[in-house]
Amino acid sequence: KNQVEQSPQSLIILEGKNCTLQCNYTVSPFSNLRWYKQDTGRGPVSLTIMTFSENTKSNGRYTATLDADTKQSSLHITASQLSDSASYICVVSAGGNQAGTALIFGKGTTLSVSS
Amino acid sequence: EAQVTQNPRYLITVTGKKLTVTCSQNMNHEYMSWYRQDPGLGLRQIYYSMNVEVTDKGDVPEGYKVSRKEKRNFPLILESPSPNQTSLYFCASSGQGATYEQYFGPGTRLTVT
Numbered sequence: 001k002n003q004v005e006q007s008p009q010s011l012i013i014l015e016g017k018n019c020t021l022q023c024n025y026t027v028s029p030f031s032n033l034r035w036y037k038q039d040t041g042r043g044p045v046s047l048t049i050m051t052f053s054e055n056t057k058s059n060g061r062y063t064a065t066l067d068a069d070t071k072q073s074s075l076h077i078t079a080s081q082l083s084d085s086a087s088y089i090c091v092v093s094a095g096g097n098q099a100g101t102a103l104i105f106g107k108g109t110t111l112s113v114s115s
Numbered sequence: 116e117a118q119v120t121q122n123p124r125y126l127i128t129v130t131g132k133k134l135t136v137t138c139s140q141n142m143n144h145e146y147m148s149w150y151r152q153d154p155g156l157g158l159r160q161i162y163y164s165m166n167v168e169v170t171d172k173g174d175v176p177e178g179y180k181v182s183r184k185e186k187r188n189f190p191l192i193l194e195s196p197s198p199n200q201t202s203l204y205f206c207a208s209s210g211q212g213a214t215y216e217q218y219f220g221p222g223t224r225l226t227v228t
Contacts, residue, residue, distance in 0.1 A: 032214055034217075041203075041222065042221060042222065043119075043205050043207075043219030043220055043221055043222055044158070044205075044219050045219070046216045046217060046218075049214050049216065051214060089157070089158065103160060105157045105158045105159070105160075106157065107155065107156065107157035108157055
């Protein structure tokens with residue numbers, strides 16, 4: 001069964017600190033892996049998209065890594081800010097090159113950054 | 116401004132009263148999709164459309180209908196809403212191709228009493 005598991009479920013850190021969120025997946029065939037940021041009550045916003053051949057991708061203070069062999073991904077946030085408080089969702093796309101089919105969503109990690 | 120819009124943003128209705136949530140995108144995207152998000156369950160796909168007149172079921176299609184008569188619009192129809200359809204709904208769109216970025220709408224919070 002295709003699954004995406006995220007850990008931790010929630011995390012509280014102090015402003016300015018770094019943190020790493022984890023995503024493990026059992027999705028086959030693998031097409032790509034995405035990380036989204038979702039502010040409370042708003043739609044998710046894409047942070048990174050990585051294909052099988054990419055093992056790291058950055059977007060400002062966000063850096064995602066992908067290990068296709070172990071089927072693990074991480075999202076590292078550097079020098080956290082209060083505005084980083086949000087839910088972070090890992091999404092794995094199964095299948096071929098068609099957009100959007102068989103998107104497997106993780107349940108998200110809720111990050112709270114405090115001052 | 117490139118965006119996905121949804122209307123209404125908030126809706127309270129009663130069991131059995133048909134309703135439609137509209138979704139529109141201005142990016143000329145072929146692909147559109149509807150999701151519902153519930154606490155502890157994350158986002159789940161209801162229906163998706165690869166292009167005009169092409170729609171398919173997602174993971175939780177029961178109780179929902181969709182149509183794609185125009186490229187820009189993808190309405191979600193609840194013929195006979197029930198309380199278990201109380202949820203936060205998101206519409207999304209993207210271009211074709213597996214790595215195209217998916218853009219989400221602002222969400223519609225539906226309460227069925």
